[in-house]
Amino acid sequence: MSTENPYFIDAGCAISMTSKFHILSENLNFGIETLVPVYPNESIINHTDTLNYLKYQFCVPVEFISNLSVQNLKLKHITEYFLKFEVLNGINVYINANYALIYIIRIADPVFINIFKFNTPEDLLYHIVRVNQELNLENENQNIQLFGRIAEDSQIIRLLKIYFSNVSSFN
Numbered sequence: 001m002s003t004e005n006p007y008f009i010d011a012g013c014a015i016s017m018t019s020k021f022h023i024l025s026e027n028l029n030f031g032i033e034t035l036v037p038v039y040p041n042e043s044i045i046n047h048t049d050t051l052n053y054l055k056y057q058f059c060v061p062v063e064f065i066s067n068l069s070v071q072n073l074k075l076k077h078i079t080e081y082f083l084k085f086e087v088l089n090g091i092n093v094y095i096n097a098n099y100a101l102i103y104i105i106r107i108a109d110p111v112f113i114n115i116f117k118f119n120t121p122e123d124l125l126y127h128i129v130r131v132n133q134e135l136n137l138e139n140e141n142q143n144i145q146l147f148g149r150i151a152e153d154s155q156i157i158r159l160l161k162i163y164f165s166n167v168s169s170f171n
Helices: 064-070 080-085 122-135 155-163
Strands: 007-010 015-018 019-025 043-048 054-061 074-077 092-096 099-108 109-115 143-148 166-170
Touching: 015 080, 015 109, 019 092, 043 074, 043 080, 054 074, 064 074, 074 080, 080 092, 080 099, 092 122, 099 122, 109 122, 122 155, 143 155, 155 166
Parallel strands: 015 074, 092 143, 143 166
Antiparallel strands: 007 015, 019 054, 043 054, 092 099, 099 109
16 A cells, blocks of 8 residues: 555555545536645546446545556546445544545435545544534444454554444445
C-alpha cells in the first residue's frame, strides 16, 4: 500500500482509499475539481452506479493508473467497494492498514462519510468519537460495525468497547 495513494487488492480490483473523492446523484453535473484541487499529475476516475443512481469521482496519480493497467486490475474507490457489505444504521468502519473509512447511516440515510489516516488504535478511536460528537450522537446508543482486516482481539476493538456498547466486527 502506498502512503500517497493508499489502496489494496481484492478480487481483481485495486481499491483506492484516497481521501480526494466525491459522490453525487447521477443527475448532478459538477465535478470533483470544484471541491478539491486536482493536480496535473492526477487523473480523475469516474464511475456511475446505475442501480443506486450514484456517480463516484476520485483522484489518483497518473503513474498509479499505468501500474494497474500493467497488472490488468480494475480500479474502484472504497466508497463503491463498501456497498458490497451489509451496512447498518450506526457507525460503519472499514479498516485497511492504517486507513479507515467511516460511514455513518441514520434511518437508512448516509449522514457522514470520510477517510482518515491513523497511526495508533487511539488515533482511530479519536476520529470515531470526534465524528460522533460532531453529529450529536450518543455513544451508548450507537452500533459500530467494523469491516476489513481486523482481529477479534485487537486493541481497536478493546478500546471501542470502552466507549460504545454495541461493537461487532465482520471480516
